[in-house]
Amino acid sequence: MSIKSLCLQKSLWLFHFGGASCNNCDIEILDCLTPRFDVERYGMLLVGSPRHADVILVNGSINKRARSRLLEVYEQTAKPCLVVAIGACGCTGGIFAEGDTFAGPVDKIIPVDAYIPGCPPKPEAILAGIVKLVQAKFG
Amino acid sequence: MAENLFYFLVFPGLLFAGVVGGLLSWFDRKVTAWVQFRRGPVLMQPFYDFLKLLLVKETIVPARGSVLTFLSAPVLALSGASISAALILLPAFGITSGFRGDIIVIFYLLTIPSISYVTGALASGNPLASVGASREIKLLIGFELTLLLIFATVIMKSGMNISLYEIIAYQQQNGALIGSLSGVLLFIPLIFCIQAKLGMVPFDIAEAETELSGGAFIEYSGPPYAMIKFTKYIMLFVLPALAVVLLLGGLSLTGTSILWSVLKILAVVLLLTLIRNTNPRLKVGQAMRFFFIWMNALVLIAIILTYSGL
Numbered sequence: 001m002s003i004k005s006l007c008l009q010k011s012l013w014l015f016h017f018g019g020a021s022c023n024n025c026d027i028e029i030l031d032c033l034t035p036r037f038d039v040e041r042y043g044m045l046l047v048g049s050p051r052h053a054d055v056i057l058v059n060g061s062i063n064k065r066a067r068s069r070l071l072e073v074y075e076q077t078a079k080p081c082l083v084v085a086i087g088a089c090g091c092t093g094g095i096f097a098e099g100d101t102f103a104g105p106v107d108k109i110i111p112v113d114a115y116i117p118g119c120p121p122k123p124e125a126i127l128a129g130i131v132k133l134v135q136a137k138f139g
Numbered sequence: 140m141a142e143n144l145f146y147f148l149v150f151p152g153l154l155f156a157g158v159v160g161g162l163l164s165w166f167d168r169k170v171t172a173w174v175q176f177r178r179g180p181v182l183m184q185p186f187y188d189f190l191k192l193l194l195v196k197e198t199i200v201p202a203r204g205s206v207l208t209f210l211s212a213p214v215l216a217l218s219g220a221s222i223s224a225a226l227i228l229l230p231a232f233g234i235t236s237g238f239r240g241d242i243i244v245i246f247y248l249l250t251i252p253s254i255s256y257v258t259g260a261l262a263s264g265n266p267l268a269s270v271g272a273s274r275e276i277k278l279l280i281g282f283e284l285t286l287l288l289i290f291a292t293v294i295m296k297s298g299m300n301i302s303l304y305e306i307i308a309y310q311q312q313n314g315a316l317i318g319s320l321s322g323v324l325l326f327i328p329l330i331f332c333i334q335a336k337l338g339m340v341p342f343d344i345a346e347a348e349t350e351l352s353g354g355a356f357i358e359y360s361g362p363p364y365a366m367i368k369f370t371k372y373i374m375l376f377v378l379p380a381l382a383v384v385l386l387l388g389g390l391s392l393t394g395t396s397i398l399w400s401v402l403k404i405l406a407v408v409l410l411l412t413l414i415r416n417t418n419p420r421l422k423v424g425q426a427m428r429f430f431f432i433w434m435n436a437l438v439l440i441a442i443i444l445t446y447s448g449l
């Protein structure tokens with residue numbers, strides 16, 4: 001494994017993009033930072049600016065207004081970056097898929113590297129998803 | 140010339156201070172994790188972070204901003220930090236630079252990182268960054284006077300020596316300066332000044348993760364941000380080392396006293412970490428009042444006590 005991918009894999013900084021979420025997924029993402037789950041032991045940190053991010057966590061359904069914001073945040077992120085769609089809303093649209101203002105699941109707008117289904121997914125599932133993503137990307 | 144370059148780039152400047160500072164930043168994060176009943180990151184974490192930013196990530200420059208100033212600010216910050224590392228650590232390890240009055244130069248050099256953060260933030264053209272920059276300047280105005288008064292009192296207490304080497308020599312003959320009442324009174328504002336200089340909670344006003352989302356550093360990515368990180372590592376080593384040199388009797392690299400020196404640095408960093416973990420962030424006005432009134436008052440009392448020989 002090259003030093004580059006080792007360093008990237010050991011220090012994934014997360015940026016949290018909440019679309020039109022019902023807020024449950026947001027809470028479950030924050031759960032990952034609590035003492036019980038503690039993602040910092042894998043080197044993951046929640047950062048406030050997309051310029052610092054390596055992973056964009058997208059949750060919630062993306063509606064017409066959120067669409068352009070999501071695109072902008074994706075373009076603002078320093079590459080290489082990974083995108084993880086969290087929750088039924090992020091993966092497919094979930095219960096909002098047939099809504100009037102729905103603008104497509106996340107992978108219609110930006111390329112998605114991993115899907116973590118669930119409504120909301122448990123923190124364990126989010127951690128497992130990210131571990132699988134790292135294994136698939138970096139071997 | 141070659142010797143000076145070595146001092147500046149390898150030991151005890153850039154490389155040495157950065158690596159030790161990285162380890163200290165791991166210590167800081169690990170203790171924070173313990174305080175919150177978490178596991179915390181692995182030992183190499185600061186270096187993974189740094190190398191990732193340096194080698195993997197791309198650099199984004201702001202479209203509406205001054206690119207040259209934006210990119211040169213981290214370089215300036217890093218060089219200011221490493222020169223001050225060399226100037227502080229050389230006498231601390233008992234190598235005299237033969238430079239009288241270095242304590243005054245150090246005072247100026249230590250402000251270079253903050254000033255560069257401010258210029259970089261203002262050059263980025265981001266409104267959140269400029270709010271961060273203005274807060275950083277206000278904070279600087281707040282604690283700089285206190286720090287200057289502390290330096291002056293230390294000079295007074297060590298028999299009007301303005302060279303760091305002689306201040307340490309004085310302490311080795313007459314005992315550490317913190318051994319007196321005024322020394323203890325000086326140590327408290329010094330710790331808070333260091334806290335503010337490092338931008339740690341309760342003085343992380345300029346970075347303000349929650350409302351400014353990175354503040355002054357919001358636009359930095361890739362290698363320039365790696366440089367800022369490295370500057371922060373260096374400062375995390377240099378400022379506690381300065382506190383140890385000024386009040387706690389200096390460091391030493393011989394025999395068992397190495398252990399003692401390491402413990403002194405770790406104790407100061409531990410103190411900073413505990414303050415950071417047990418306090419909420421102050422508003423910038425509160426922080427300025429804290430330094431202008433309370434910390435300056437403490438230093439003034441220390442000056443009076445020093446005059447009466449306590």
Ligand code: SF4
Pocket residue numbers: 020021022023024025059060061086087088089090094095118119120121
């Ligand atoms: S997936 Fe479920 S829990 Fe998550 S935002 Fe959508 S509706 Fe809420």
